[in-house]
Amino acid sequence: MPQPKEGDSVKIVTDEEELEGILMPRPGILEQGFTVLKLKNGYNIGIDEKKIKKIELSQPYKPKKQEKRKLTAKKGLPTVAIISTGGTISSRIDYRTGGVYADYTAEDFVAMCPELADVANLKAKKLMNVMSEDLMPEDWQKMAREISAELKDVDGIVITQGTDTLHFTAAALSFFLRLDKPVVITAAQRSIDRGSSDAFMNLICSVTAAARFDGAGVYSCMHGTSSDDYCLLIRGTKVRKMHTSRRDAFRPINELPIAKVFPDGRIDVLNKRYDKRGQVEPKSDESFEEKTALIQTYPGMDPKVVDFYLKEGYKGLVIAATALGHVPTNCNKEIVTNLKKAIDKGVAVVIATQTLYGRVHPLVYTNLRKLSVELGCIFAEDMTPETAYAKLGWVLGHTTKHDEVKKMMLQNISGEINPRINADSFLY
Numbered sequence: 001m002p003q004p005k006e007g008d009s010v011k012i013v014t015d016e017e018e019l020e021g022i023l024m025p026r027p028g029i030l031e032q033g034f035t036v037l038k039l040k041n042g043y044n045i046g047i048d049e050k051k052i053k054k055i056e057l058s059q060p061y062k063p064k065k066q067e068k069r070k071l072t073a074k075k076g077l078p079t080v081a082i083i084s085t086g087g088t089i090s091s092r093i094d095y096r097t098g099g100v101y102a103d104y105t106a107e108d109f110v111a112m113c114p115e116l117a118d119v120a121n122l123k124a125k126k127l128m129n130v131m132s133e134d135l136m137p138e139d140w141q142k143m144a145r146e147i148s149a150e151l152k153d154v155d156g157i158v159i160t161q162g163t164d165t166l167h168f169t170a171a172a173l174s175f176f177l178r179l180d181k182p183v184v185i186t187a188a189q190r191s192i193d194r195g196s197s198d199a200f201m202n203l204i205c206s207v208t209a210a211a212r213f214d215g216a217g218v219y220s221c222m223h224g225t226s227s228d229d230y231c232l233l234i235r236g237t238k239v240r241k242m243h244t245s246r247r248d249a250f251r252p253i254n255e256l257p258i259a260k261v262f263p264d265g266r267i268d269v270l271n272k273r274y275d276k277r278g279q280v281e282p283k284s285d286e287s288f289e290e291k292t293a294l295i296q297t298y299p300g301m302d303p304k305v306v307d308f309y310l311k312e313g314y315k316g317l318v319i320a321a322t323a324l325g326h327v328p329t330n331c332n333k334e335i336v337t338n339l340k341k342a343i344d345k346g347v348a349v350v351i352a353t354q355t356l357y358g359r360v361h362p363l364v365y366t367n368l369r370k371l372s373v374e375l376g377c378i379f380a381e382d383m384t385p386e387t388a389y390a391k392l393g394w395v396l397g398h399t400t401k402h403d404e405v406k407k408m409m410l411q412n413i414s415g416e417i418n419p420r421i422n423a424d425s426f427l428y
């Protein structure tokens with residue numbers, strides 16, 4: 001008799017009773033020693049394994065076979081490759097067990113959203129299947145290599161991933177790739193098998209932008225409002241997730257969105273600061289120094305945090321400091337002493353701001369001058385801490401010489417530094 005597995009219908013006999021239901025995956029946070037059963041009334045109960053006399057298999061779980069549809073080409077349409085990497089947009093709920101699985105691939109997106117086939121001829125590839133909090137710099141490198149390989153044969157690329165770290169991926173790819181076509185990253189806050197999912201409009205608008213937007217480079221494309229009005233195309237180095245769950249969580253920081261993309265195919269440009277298609281020779285350069293960290297200062301911070309990174313051999317540290325770029329300097333002098341020690345040993349220290357909006361300033365206060373002039377911290381202009389982190393990792397992949405690191409960090413490479421912040425961009 002085979003051992004019952006998760007999803008199987010079973011009968012559990014305990015010292016006190018007999019229970020019928022579906023064997024559930026045990027949530028990791030639950031104490032060990034309990035078996036979870038979904039009863040016929042829908043409730044899940046935990047049964048103390050010490051009390052279980054036997055578990056009998058009544059019916060094994062047979063997952064439904066998913067039909068894979070072939071993608072067929074229509075004459076005259078642009079071609080877009082959709083590369084899926086995981087996240088909610090690729091997840092489905094297993095209604096039997098209530099678990100969420102990252103499972104859908106690009107072919108499934110087309111099957112579920114047939115309008116996509118009227119926007120572009122689609123190629124689909126599942127590159128990986130991970131939740132975005134688990135993405136590593138090496139995954140960004142893998143995505144960059146895949147994009148370079150695919151982009152020659154298509155008009156644009158859509159990457160699907162989890163929302164949580166989409167802005168890290170967007171920034172990293174913006175530094176790794178010089179592009180002559182658009183690469184559009186999209187995601188969903190609600191899984192695609194729910195009626196309220198934002199996935200469909202995000203996919204339609206992203207494929208539209210990848211197929212027909214006249215700009216090149218890396219962008220995000222997600223809901224612009226909480227209704228299904230339009231999506232915002234936002235520069236990869238200027239986008240940030242600003243809400244845990246709203247459909248319009250992705251906002252531009254320190255510049256206007258590049259364009260509104262409507263589900264009917266219209267693209268309204270709002271910000272002309274972008275490179276046009278075909279202007280640069282495409283190139284991939286995905287060197288990244290993994291010993292790069294991002295930390296945040298706060299009142300009461302332990303100065304040993306800085307020491308830790310020095311001892312662990314880190315080459316670069318981005319500090320999300322307060323407002324104009326302050327770190328505690330007077331109440332706890334050891335933070336500055338430790339930063340100096342790190343910089344003297346060759347660690348690049350970059351200052352960005354926790355406020356996200358606005359620009360850090362190396363000179364306006366005495367303690368800022370101490371960090372910039374005396375110590376040699378690099379003030380990251382109006383970059384978000386996440387963009388500064390992706391950029392510093394990439395810069396350190398090329399050089400660790402302080403003057404060169406500083407020069408590259410302060411040189412605008414992929415739209416990450418906006419010399420004039422438009423007042424209307426605040427809380428856009």
Ligand code: GLU
Pocket residue numbers: 086087088089130131132133161162163164165187188189
């Ligand atoms: N935390 C997961 C991720 O970022 C799921 C959330 C999502 O996709 O929006 O991949």
